[in-house]
Amino acid sequence: MKTFRRKTPTAEYIYPPLQHPDSIRLLELLAGEASDPIRIALSEVRFQDNPEYEALSYTWGGEDGDNTRSCSIDCDGRYIRITKNCEAALRQLRSQDKSVSLWIDAICIDQENLNERGHQVGLMRDIYSKASQVLIWLGESSEDVDEETGVPVSDIFLNHVSVMAREFRALQSNGKSRTGSRYYQEILSDTQRWYSVCLQSPLLGGMVDIHRRRWWSRIWVLQEAILARSAVFVCSQHRISYSDIELWYDVLVRDLGNTARRLAIYVGDSSRTHLNLAYHLNGKDAVPSDNSMSPAVNLLHQARYLEASEIRDKVFGILGLSAELRPLFPVPDYQKPVSEIYTEVAKAFLERSNSLSILHGASLRNLSSDLPSWVPDWSVPTTLDLSPRFYSMYNTGKGSRAEFEISGGNKELRVKGKIFDLIDKISLAAPRAYEMQCIMQDRIPGWQKSCEVGLSLDTLSTRTDSREVLWRTLCWDTSYEVSRPAPATYAKDFEQWHSLLVSNRPIDKIAAGIKALENPSNFTIFSQAPLCVTQKGFLAGVPFTTKAVDCIAVLTGGNPPFILRPTGESYRLIGPCYVHGIMDGEVFPEDPNELEWISIR
Template sequence: MDELSEEMRRSEYEEACDYNYAPLQHPDSIRLLELLPGEMESPIQIDLAEFRLQENPLYEALSYTWATEDGDCSLSSQIRCGKTTRLWITKNCELALRYLRETDSRRILWVDAICINQNDINERGHQVGMMRDIYSQAPRVLVWLGEASKDLGTPLSYMVDSISPSALEAATGPLSRSGSSGGELSTHEAPPNDSQATISVSEIFLNFLEEVVDDMIQISSTGQASTLSSLYQELISQIHEGWTNKAPEAKSQLYRGFVDIVNRRWWTRVWVVQEVVSAKSVILVCSKKRTDYTYFRRLHLSIIRDMSPKANDIFNSFSVANGHLTAVRGAFRATEASAEPSAFLEVLHEARGLFASNPCDKVFGVLGLSDKFNTLAPAPDYSKSPTEVFTDLAKSFLSTTKSLSILEHATSTNATLGHPSWAPYWPNGPVIYFNRSVPYHASKKSEAIFTISPNSQYLRVKGKVFDQVTELPLAELGAYTWEAGFNEIIEGYRVSCKVGFSLTSYPTGEPVEEALWRSLCWNFRWGTDYTMIYPAPDELAHSFREWYYILMASNTLEVTEREFKNQRNPFAAEINDTSPLGTTKNGYLAAVPYTTEVGDFIALLAGGRLPFILRPTGDHYCFVGPCYVHGIMNGEAFPDTLDGLQWFSIR
């Protein structure tokens, strides 16, 4: 009888007509879906209803990716909406609903693909503007990471393999143990008693992550450094071994679970940054496993602050999750009351490596983080092209701040898109990376003097030509990209050092060697507690000499790489890999974007913190990017009065 009823339900399900969205009635209206109870495999049934946010409806908000882990984002799954209609959703959305569905009670959710009429551009744009309110008003946000890994491990061997003998000494049983804090530790979801039972390695990792962070919090409460936790040390040891050792036997269950989780597609989405930053509480959902999102943030931050060699080595092992967690840290800083407008640009910059199916979402996904961002950029408008959106943003930021700091994010590669070279094209990664928190004041603290043409193509700005690039020998261009391999980077270093030592004197009167090493690191270094040190301390000169000897003395790149890694030279950690050194007509060293060409001008523009590379092109200039010129970064070459400045027309 049950099979017959199920067959009848499926038949009705397939014969339903498509759901027709009714327009929302109020500016603060949203739709909420009521997920009806059911078993895992039974058809999904929902009801949709309109609510006003001012009425404070109770719901949970879902954060997820439309696409499955293999990239399928087609609307190929159907669910029943009401008694007679159906909705088409992606397979990943359907999976999330199945795992979130209760068997005996209803659940109220907000899911963007279902609760927003995706075919109505006006509604979509309006709801995007409400996104922060939607996620912040929900008591919790549920992050659907996907189903658990099919790679299985055995809980008992996981406990033995994952913990060092010292951490097992205080064990009170096969499934519990005491950590260095003295507190009892056990998996949050105890595995089966059968030692041969298996669970997913993703669950193994998430269970252990909870234990690690709980132990670190306990240790920190006693006034000790949380990284003293033996469980934390064991975790980074296993990640380090799996990350650096290619042998299959080095890939423990714990490491494999870590890799599985940090490579999930969810971490790559630009929108989820706003979703988690706005939330009161965030829960990661992987099949039936639930883990507090703050565990991940705490682990990532601990590894950043941990100055140990192992922690430094495994930072990149966070893979695609790295970009997300870095952007989230920047977003929290940017939403502080004391944050400067430049913090908004930093979030946009950090989100450049994240994915958005619509290029405009690289901006729209960040705008909703804070009300104060609304004064820096126009409201979301999906009827505009990416070039219109990004140019409007640049114009608005320039007008609001009277600062050229947004130009620091632009590169000459934009011009190939038919896009103004002075307006950052946010979907593209920057050509040059540098620390924008360093207090450079190449144009002193002047305000920008500018006009923008009616067609938004030309930026006219006042400034002065300081110098011209005359020599710029380069290694292979790949040596200066973020993706460059070690051998490519080394060759780039060598070429830049040869450029520096080709000078016999320096205009500031400093020794050439000092001008060289300060140019290589943009005269900046991080302190041991991640405080910013500018200008770079004199003692870095000794580290430079050791670094330079290793760089130039080795006969092969292989020897150089091994020696570099063994030495862990402090100077090596400070070099800007993305800015080759060139020389100028007046004998200065300039760290420039690799897209710079001989003959390009170095200009000091009112309202700019750094010098800028401009390329003469007919009756205007093309904007190439920012640069570092040693000896003029504190306003030494910029006039005290602005009367004698000239106009530059940049397109």
């Protein structure tokens, strides 16, 4: 018997233009053995014909970050270049005896055709919501293994979650509490053991490994996971339903409380974003149709901390999350300047919501930016990492309706308000102390500076005990559960925290002591907001880019006050702030005639 080697294609595949507005391409992954070359066929289909397919959610680059298209696959006798991670997913999803119908962005969209890319991005909501299933490719099993069994810790975690979810549902069907599950008790024990003696079990090690996968960092996972009829995580040969992972997060966030929050801190800043995001990925339409737009503002905020190789995708990547967003967002156009896209979005939110909530995400980082200072730069994190819901607790504008107009070719935002005060004294540590990614040892000098500023005043304008004003300003008068005012019990927590800061211990010993406190996060969460004193004697938490030349404005429709920097006859927006004693409208003018037009560029 003779065997024949299939010739490797030497000509690159040429994409024929799509013929209809509702057309997409599907790939047929042809059957093959594990070692066989990948072979596919592409065909055009229309949504009106209700095609059957599964959609892949993955990262172009694998865990090594290699997103170069270094691999070739056979497509109808020609080659298409894909990344190593895409090829690994195809090999894992390929069947030995039948073809599989898939949609994969890197293959089904002509990546060299910018017009087609923009058009297909506009169809993402349909692509993922109409797929029979979304397959979430996490990569291969972890290299870290349980030293006793040799089993990869990622496999241990996924197996545990799968079995735990089945047991939970069985208990629920019998009217019993999930706390009776032995798997529940195991994760509770492991989490408490980790917190008490810093031991990491294989189970928690697997959780950390899974949450550090690059998939969680992608902007596109927002809609790919939310819109799916059914979603399945695929890690090597393991498959686990998305609903099982959701159940796991419910236990972690709702049942385990502060212990789980500390575990999230241990995992790292980026994974805290992932954990928070995943816990809330349970609504099929992320943004309701009311006019508040606050859920959409939150989505844009979350998107800042996720990765996108194309920064326009910080906006386009969440476009499909709600039908109500489509009229607000510009049509995806990858040839339009980023500054124009971001400005259009900010303007649309202002006009639709009649509130200033979109300004909470604006922060002056780069004076040479093409963006007006009032437009958030969604391509980078904010100078102050606070969820939009924090700002909604304040009422500096005393319930007033935002009065604004946009002019000057969308460069100028004019808002009615009042310049209330000026920055008098601000004492900063090294810039590293205020960066989101820095370790606790780097943050400590910033906290020490803030405490020095707060305690340097004998009398404050609020006529309240200076230590109480200090600790309330440090935590922006909020509890960890995001409520106001902060409970009086925080005074004791502050004294413990402050005594460590002013001790003569080495920085690493101070950091260890803070980590051991029962409630350390109540004051550390606002570490990016140094304290300053105003000319009128108020204590304020401000963006670390604030300078002594800046002023504080209360604006119509504003929740928090804002730091503004004078530039001729207008101002630059530095960011939102907290000023103790004015956060509930105490200084907002009763007489509308006292309001003035403030120009922000």
